[in-house]
Amino acid sequence: xxLLATQSHVVHGYVGNKAATFPLQCxxxxxDCCNSVQFSNHTGYGLDKVKGxxxxxxxxxxxxxxxxxxxxxxxxxxxxGYLPHAESIKQMGFYYxxxxxxxxxxxxxxxxxxxxxxxxxxxxxxxxxxxxxxFGQDVGxxxxxxxxxxLEVLHGSPVTTLAELKNVLQEMHRFxxxxxxxxxxxxxxxxxxxxxVAASQVGKSPxxxxxxxxxxxxxxxxxxxxALLIDRIYNHRNELDLVSCVNNTLNVVQEVLKVTRxxxxxxxxxxxxxxxESELKIIECRDxxxxxxxxxxxxxxxxxxx
Amino acid sequence: xVYNENAMxxxxxxxVLSIQSHVVHGYVGNKAATFPLQYxxxxxDALNTVQFSNHPGYGHFxxxxxxxGHLCEILExxxxxxxxxxxxxxxxxxxxxxxxxxxxxxxVSGLCEKDPHLRWVLxxxxxxxxxxxxxxxxxxxxxxxxxxNKxxxxxxxxxxMETLTGVTIKxxxxxxxxxxxxxxxxxxxxxxxxxxxxxKDNYICACxxxxxxxxxxxxxxxxxxxxTGDLFSALLLNTLVPPTGQTPPTxxxxxxxxxxxxxxxxxxxxxxxxxxxxxxxxxxNDLKLIQCRDLLIGKHQKEEPDTQIRLINLN
Numbered sequence: 058x059x060l061l062a063t064q065s066h067v068v069h070g071y072v073g074n075k076a077a078t079f080p081l082q083c084x085x086x087x088x089d090c091c092n093s094v095q096f097s098n099h100t101g102y103g104l105d106k107v108k109g110x111x112x113x114x115x116x117x118x119x120x121x122x123x124x125x126x127x128x129x130x131x132x133x134x135x136x137x138g139y140l141p142h143a144e145s146i147k148q149m150g151f152y153y154x155x156x157x158x159x160x161x162x163x164x165x166x167x168x169x170x171x172x173x174x175x176x177x178x179x180x181x182x183x184x185x186x187x188x189x190x191x192f193g194q195d196v197g198x199x200x201x202x203x204x205x206x207x208l209e210v211l212h213g214s215p216v217t218t219l220a221e222l223k224n225v226l227q228e229m230h231r232f233x234x235x236x237x238x239x240x241x242x243x244x245x246x247x248x249x250x251x252x253x254v255a256a257s258q259v260g261k262s263p264x265x266x267x268x269x270x271x272x273x274x275x276x277x278x279x280x281x282x283x284a285l286l287i288d289r290i291y292n293h294r295n296e297l298d299l300v301s302c303v304n305n306t307l308n309v310v311q312e313v314l315k316v317t318r319x320x321x322x323x324x325x326x327x328x329x330x331x332x333x334e335s336e337l338k339i340i341e342c343r344d345x346x347x348x349x350x351x352x353x354x355x356x357x358x359x360x361x362x363x
Numbered sequence: 364x365v366y367n368e369n370a371m372x373x374x375x376x377x378x379v380l381s382i383q384s385h386v387v388h389g390y391v392g393n394k395a396a397t398f399p400l401q402y403x404x405x406x407x408d409a410l411n412t413v414q415f416s417n418h419p420g421y422g423h424f425x426x427x428x429x430x431x432g433h434l435c436e437i438l439e440x441x442x443x444x445x446x447x448x449x450x451x452x453x454x455x456x457x458x459x460x461x462x463x464x465x466x467x468x469x470x471v472s473g474l475c476e477k478d479p480h481l482r483w484v485l486x487x488x489x490x491x492x493x494x495x496x497x498x499x500x501x502x503x504x505x506x507x508x509x510x511x512n513k514x515x516x517x518x519x520x521x522x523x524m525e526t527l528t529g530v531t532i533k534x535x536x537x538x539x540x541x542x543x544x545x546x547x548x549x550x551x552x553x554x555x556x557x558x559x560x561x562x563k564d565n566y567i568c569a570c571x572x573x574x575x576x577x578x579x580x581x582x583x584x585x586x587x588x589x590x591t592g593d594l595f596s597a598l599l600l601n602t603l604v605p606p607t608g609q610t611p612p613t614x615x616x617x618x619x620x621x622x623x624x625x626x627x628x629x630x631x632x633x634x635x636x637x638x639x640x641x642x643x644x645x646x647x648n649d650l651k652l653i654q655c656r657d658l659l660i661g662k663h664q665k666e667e668p669d670t671q672i673r674l675i676n677l678n
Contacts, residue, residue, distance in 0.1 A: 069408045079401050089388045097441025108441035116427050123416030123425030340376050
């Protein structure tokens, strides 16, 4: 199994490709990582503490061009996460789509990283670029994993009820077969002690899953989530049970967070000097990535939106 | 701890800063070093000196070099000043740009002065098989680093050893001379391992620690692999710097363990890479590191003791 992943690289810590690569390698994937930035650490340390540079669009395009040319049939899966600007999304989209035309069976997961909790943390120009890819003809994206804010930005309307959520998902399924909303607004459920996730497959009723909230400041959770999810979906692609794949992924992410919490100091917030001690314990969790296997219970399933 | 008894969650990780090249596809430089070290319980801070689509052995590749300003900003402003990461070791490999080599050399030198426990492992990547693939200035820069610093381990191949000492290696006698010369020229360097020595049809690896010179006959595999040197120095680091509380082995013991492990990895890589019509010798572009992860943590059938690679005294 071989996967191409285009997202950020931090020298120290575990977000982006650093959070995705090792878990996938432990599961037997050869991971080809194309780095969209090389930074000293993630932005949670405070923006003034981030050293390094983004890969220029020209550089990114040139590397992906070399990859698609030299290894035109090697990839079983394509993954993309944080990309710094519109032009780098365009480059990734162009070469990934070109690869998908050569190998339509390859599975493409796009995480449209734009922001969270009503705030964009990329430039506005990124939004139309993601829209072009997601709502475009013959692009070939199989899975997207937005959070609720990103879902709303992509669709262009707020989601304030579960009925609205269902409608938005249904409309977006005209373009994308699998949508996993990685975190829904807790206000939809009036329950701040859980994280809610939606798993939605075209032609089926969306299912809501919920996991107990582990309340600490961790960065990189979305990146390990999408990496583990594409592994699960790829390995069950012939008889896909999406809810089971998402449940299994959440199970592992939850274990990783517990290990991380037990190793980390309490009360670390954005910009804290103790952020270094709150990095995901990706290495320590080496033996946890396989997850509970086929015998798992669907313990996180909460509600089906009929 | 309540987690799986066998899980690594009870082990405290070791921390290394690894400064080498990055290829998107394949396993050389940081891509060859990072996964094996991580799987053996290291947090690897990978500072990439280049980003290429693949290694040049494929014939065609695309990508770029990071400049000295970028690398030093991350190392000095980020990792050292702002984060103060408590590294156990620094692993330095391919650094093609001479300005970067000098500046990174100085920065790592500063780290070593501040922390006497920091282990500096240096692979002086200069060339192979009689050919330099960096400039003469790079050779000088490496010589200067080795003259002035307490490098814990240096791992030149035969050609690099000859370049650094000025002694041509033809047989065991001249090998011994070159190691003695190295000790005179670079007295601050602690341990030396010379790799890829081809002496009269024998494939040899030699080491020197505290004046004691030893060598081993390395099993021959009729194929050429890219990335073996980078894997080798990473595995040596892992063996020489064990987790807190464990006594490190001697250099000779470490070399025996690592040569045996590399041999197993190369054998499996060859087995998985050959197709029916291949005739030996073959060139293998990519090590099968992911498919060898059981080997990295010793979860394979143990070799009989008498098949282990033995070290022979040279002085």
